[in-house]
Amino acid sequence: MKKGKKSNFGAYAFLIPAAVIYLSVIVVPVFYSLFISLFKWNGVSDREFVGLGNYVNLFTNDPTFLIALKNNLIWIVLTICVTMTVSLGFAVILNKQFRGRTVFRAFFYFPCVIAPIAVAIIWRWIYNPNIGFINQFFKAFGINYKQTWISDPKVSLYAIFIAALWQGIGQPMILFLAGLQSVSPDVLEAATIDGAGSVRKFFSVTCPLMKETFVMVIATLIVAAMKVYDVVQGLTGGGPNNSTQMLATYMYSQTFQYNNVGMGTAVACVMVLMMMVVIVPYISFTAKEK
Amino acid sequence: MSGKSKKITKKVLLYVLLGILALIWIIPIFTLVATSLKHKKDFMSGLSLFQLPAEIAWDNFYNAITKGRLITYMKNDLIVSFLKVPLGIFVGSLAAFSMTRLKIKHSTGVFVFFLIGMMLPMQTALVPINMIYSKLGLLNTYFGLFYVYIGFGLSYCILVMRGFMKGIPGDIDEAAYIDGCNKWQLFYKIIFPIAKPAVATLFITDFLSTWNEYLLASVIINDNGLKTVPVGIMTFVGEHGTDYGYLCAGVLVSVIPVMIVYLVFQRYFVEGMAGAVKS
């Protein structure tokens, strides 16, 4: 290792391994995708340059794309409002000292280790209108209520979201738990001495101290919400009648089923751009203020 | 004393709340377990999906492991995951270290640049990576797989490590330099150990996402002896029918390594912090 002064080269040397891998695995495909999205291409034949034609087509002439866009935006709002709150709640509860804490932590984390295919199967059965858990539950209590859940275009998106919530709280919960650990007990004690109640302590001391954790959780949740694929594909495949179509499922259809690789890649580029529009300013903003 | 009884009431409330949540959370898990214990004919009997079968089908587990070759798939997945996760965390931490603690120009810009990888949907990488890999002969190799995984995991790793390292006070660096540390020593003797909770978190989340990755694995690997678990599990879904008992048993078995990793590393949250407070 180089001895030494704060030579700039030394500082950049730490970046080299990451940069090499990143350039070869991520940057090449990104540029390739940007390039491909300017063509009409079925993946095999000759490419035909169409400029921004794919993008124009998506926004002006493709109702399915607009549905997918809307669904992804709804999904982002849902994850930020619900998934984040719920997982923060779980983390706060599971951060307390009590017997069986490890077991409960593992238990609530468990759903996110299950393969997506199994999650889709389980939830399809829970939502099954005849033999499914929910409707049978109502029946057992003598409530005459029947819902077709994921087959009903008005509720299917939210029904899928519940399944995703069940599976998805594990990861943000882990991040919050780690974040809560990094809040030093001394600070909290000082607040207690100052007479702060536990709710106030949480909002005015703990939360601000976990700012970096919130950045991480929000960023990853937004990205995950934009890319949501498995659970939707498994439960409804984007149906009924495209009502649960997402950008990722639509991109998949365009690329691999309709052989519109240029169009599918354009959808992907729109996804990346949208994520950047939301996340980059947010990150830079939080990175600047010290 | 009223303070004490208040404390007890709080504890009781906590357990009640946890109990209710656990009850809701367990329904799907119970479904999974109950399904894994069913014979094929149980699905045709009109038996509710949420009942245990009359005769428990332990052989689903046996079959999943032997006929389903789960052992081979798990071995492969373990190799790939245990190469990918530590290497990925190491590479990512180095980068995060240089962004937060060394004076590089435009460190926010560099960071944002590295974040883009998180936003790229894997599907778009399939064709270019396949093109490059088939030229370089990297298809059907462990290296080919975990190298891509490191690339795709880097953004998240850097996001988490950077967040954590930023929270470590700058005085520590000054003290270390005065004690004669160079940058490398500062990294691996001081900052990296302090970042233990973040490393533990990453180990869990990274291991999980590597373990369950399906899309890239299904295209880069087609040699049976090298397949990973999620690709292997798909074997149980047929062209005209699915053997659910078998599938769910396979899923439950394949979850074991992830849960072990989880249990081992979640302990370090607490421990890791103890180190940070000491300094």
Place this chain on the structure above:
Amino acid sequence: MMFKKLIAAALTGTMVLGTAATVSAATEVTFWTLNTRQEAVEPIVEAFNEANEDIKVTAAFYDTDGIKDACKVAASSDSLPHMWFNWGGSLGQFYVDNGKTYDLTDYANENGWHETYSAGALNLCTLGGQLCGYPTSYNVLGVYYNKRIFEECGIEIPTSFEEFEAACAALKENGYVPMAAAGLNGWHVMRWVELLVEHYAGTELHDKMNSFEESWNNEAVVQALAKYKEWVDAGYFPDGFLTADPNDTIMSFGSGECAMDLQGQWYDGQLLQNELEVSNYGVFAFPSTDSSRMSAFAEMTQFNKNLSEEELDACVKFMEYYYCEENVAEYGAYYNLPLPKDGAKAPEDQLNVDGMIETSNTNGTFTITDQAFPTEVADALFNAQDAIANGEMTPEEGAANIQTAIEAYQAK
């Protein structure tokens, strides 16, 4: 440094794997197929390689969707295997249109395939004017019904469309769901809908519509979709069928909740695998006005365009070995039987198969819609099915939408 060591270890690992391939003069060919057939293909490949020292076959296995993606990716990066499993229709045609498949027309003529293989199968493997694959199975779809339920409700096998509807009404009255249906991914519901289209359009128009010579925006399609909506509203399909998994219809059919299911001759094998008594179930051709044609589709092995002569011989030799009688006898469960050869018989315990094939020969067949249509047009039909069932779309709009999708596809 640990990092360097690990990289070094990884690299040597790769190299070892790389050099492990034996260096020999044997003709090496690769074969991609479905993982559901792995139990048969692996030992067959092994036996074949042992018997033929000059050929080395390597097989790779994919799940049903995985093989479609893997082949597309491989085609894009020009790394397709020597031969790969594929379905007929639009899925197989993609590789023909893009010049990726070997045209077997001449080879078949020289080697007398027309005497061995059934005409129907060869027909379905002939796309864009070329014989683009080695036919491996020929599937026809009929209405499977539960004999006990039919008897209980006093229903005879319907011989006309009116009788079929009467049977449905009787079943419903007796508390059964008449028809199993599962709308996830669209194609299972489509099997019923396409029969309604066949019924109202008749054979000639239906064929022309499937080849896009005639518009789908016509009275027959509207009538078919309206009838479908009528059935949905009458509760002839299970509740929430729109997002049910097609692989699960056997659960409601096997448990006796549903009285009929629309399936291909492979369903006998499925019934057996699920420990159900095949003799309790019968099959009839859906009675549509004209001739009660059945829908049909083929599966095949496509060969790579760039095969050398030795490789082509090796591939065909392997296929013939794979589909020879002894292997079929030994690994019967892993084939879609009967083989697409003239005079091939189904295994004895699959009682309905031979009858189905015979009926299809007398009644005639039409190409199943999701293979006749490119995927995006098929999806327009699937969306119409969903929306009409949910009351979001009228049959008229549905018919118009399908035609719009066809025109958009043709303009591509």
